[in-house]
Amino acid sequence: MKVALQLDNVFKQYKAGKQAVNGVSFRVAEGSCFGLLGPNGAGKSTIMKLIAGIIPLDQGEITLLERPIAQMRGRLGQSVGYVPQEITLYESLNAWQNLHFFGKMYGLRGKHLQERIALVLEQVGLSERARDKVGSYSGGMKRRINIAAALLHEPKLVVLDEPTVGIDPQSRNHIFELIRGMQKAGITVLYSTHYMEEVELLCDELAILDHGRVIAAGELREVLGQHMGSAVYVEVDNWQGPEQLFANAKVRAEGNGWLIEGSSALQIMHELTGALLQSGHQVRALELQQPTLESVFIKLTGAALRD
Ligand SMILES: Nc1ncnc2c1ncn2[C@@H]1O[C@H](COP(=O)(O)OP(=O)(O)OP(=O)(O)O)[C@@H](O)[C@H]1O
Numbered sequence: 001m002k003v004a005l006q007l008d009n010v011f012k013q014y015k016a017g018k019q020a021v022n023g024v025s026f027r028v029a030e031g032s033c034f035g036l037l038g039p040n041g042a043g044k045s046t047i048m049k050l051i052a053g054i055i056p057l058d059q060g061e062i063t064l065l066e067r068p069i070a071q072m073r074g075r076l077g078q079s080v081g082y083v084p085q086e087i088t089l090y091e092s093l094n095a096w097q098n099l100h101f102f103g104k105m106y107g108l109r110g111k112h113l114q115e116r117i118a119l120v121l122e123q124v125g126l127s128e129r130a131r132d133k134v135g136s137y138s139g140g141m142k143r144r145i146n147i148a149a150a151l152l153h154e155p156k157l158v159v160l161d162e163p164t165v166g167i168d169p170q171s172r173n174h175i176f177e178l179i180r181g182m183q184k185a186g187i188t189v190l191y192s193t194h195y196m197e198e199v200e201l202l203c204d205e206l207a208i209l210d211h212g213r214v215i216a217a218g219e220l221r222e223v224l225g226q227h228m229g230s231a232v233y234v235e236v237d238n239w240q241g242p243e244q245l246f247a248n249a250k251v252r253a254e255g256n257g258w259l260i261e262g263s264s265a266l267q268i269m270h271e272l273t274g275a276l277l278q279s280g281h282q283v284r285a286l287e288l289q290q291p292t293l294e295s296v297f298i299k300l301t302g303a304a305l306r307d
Pocket of ligand 1: 017042
């Protein structure tokens with residue numbers, strides 16, 4: 001695996017604030033989509049700003065394409081396309097004019113800039129609205145132009161900070177398609193979100209963050225497998241519960257029933273059906289439950305991801 005981005009023991013504290021990033025390390029393979037998943041305040045935006053060189057780190061090292069970013073200075077901006085959470089566009093200008101402005105900031109000029117603007121507008125599906133004022137756009141369309149602006153200079157790494165918050169489904173789909181297109185083109189994508197379904201859909205690998213620390217990281221299957229076994233959910237009328245039946249599994253009350261987690265869900269189901277058939281209890285629900293990022297997060301932090 002060729003590493004595009006590497007963070008080694010990175011720390012960041014805002015003035016008089018708490019430790020926003022607290023010893024974070026992870027590696028992102030070239031051409032992959034890496035998800036940063038965590039609740040509000042976990043440190044996702046801060047990590048992204050550190051990578052884009054917008055704020056300096058306190059300790060540790062960030063390496064982009066085998067070069068420490070501390071040594072890259074102006075060249076960092078050439079390699080990274082950073083899309084902040086906030087929309088940063090001129091509402092009174094049209095999309096083309098906005099992109100022209102950003103393109104010039106990246107040092108693009110003349111015919112090449114015009115070609116790049118046309119291409120990124122096509123990539124975000126807004127060529128036909130290019131001459132309309134951005135002020136007349138929906139939130140999702142503005143977000144797509146913000147992403148287009150970060151692609152103008154053909155960066156090797158694109159950093160997207162919660163790009164789907166508060167946008168319409170059509171824009172969301174466009175953004176997903178765009179990311180898939182970037183991956184095909186060998187561009188590395190760092191994607192932050194607090195929607196676990198987005199990570200499951202888009203990302204090859206992920207890091208779960210909480211209070212500025214990585215609490216789990218790796219490929220999706222790996223993370224799910226490492227932290228959760230599969231489980232069986234059961235609802236039974238007038239039953240004292242499955243605790244006595246499963247000495248070696250974890251049992252907890254959930255909803256109107258119980259969740260039994262162990263190394264073999266099939267074995268749990270087998271034993272459960274045997275016992276319930278014998279006792280003649282009325283079974284309301286009996287199902288296999290695959291581990292999800294949500295369940296991993298609850299297990300690791302004791303809180304739901306969207307709290
Ligand atoms: N400019 C700042 N000054 C002081 N503290 C800050 C600043 N920006 C962020 N923080 C604090 O740093 C911590 C991490 O915030 P950060 O914005 O990186 O988290 P996040 O995971 O991106 O959250 P969100 O999803 O809300 O954007 C939080 O405790 C936040 O309050």
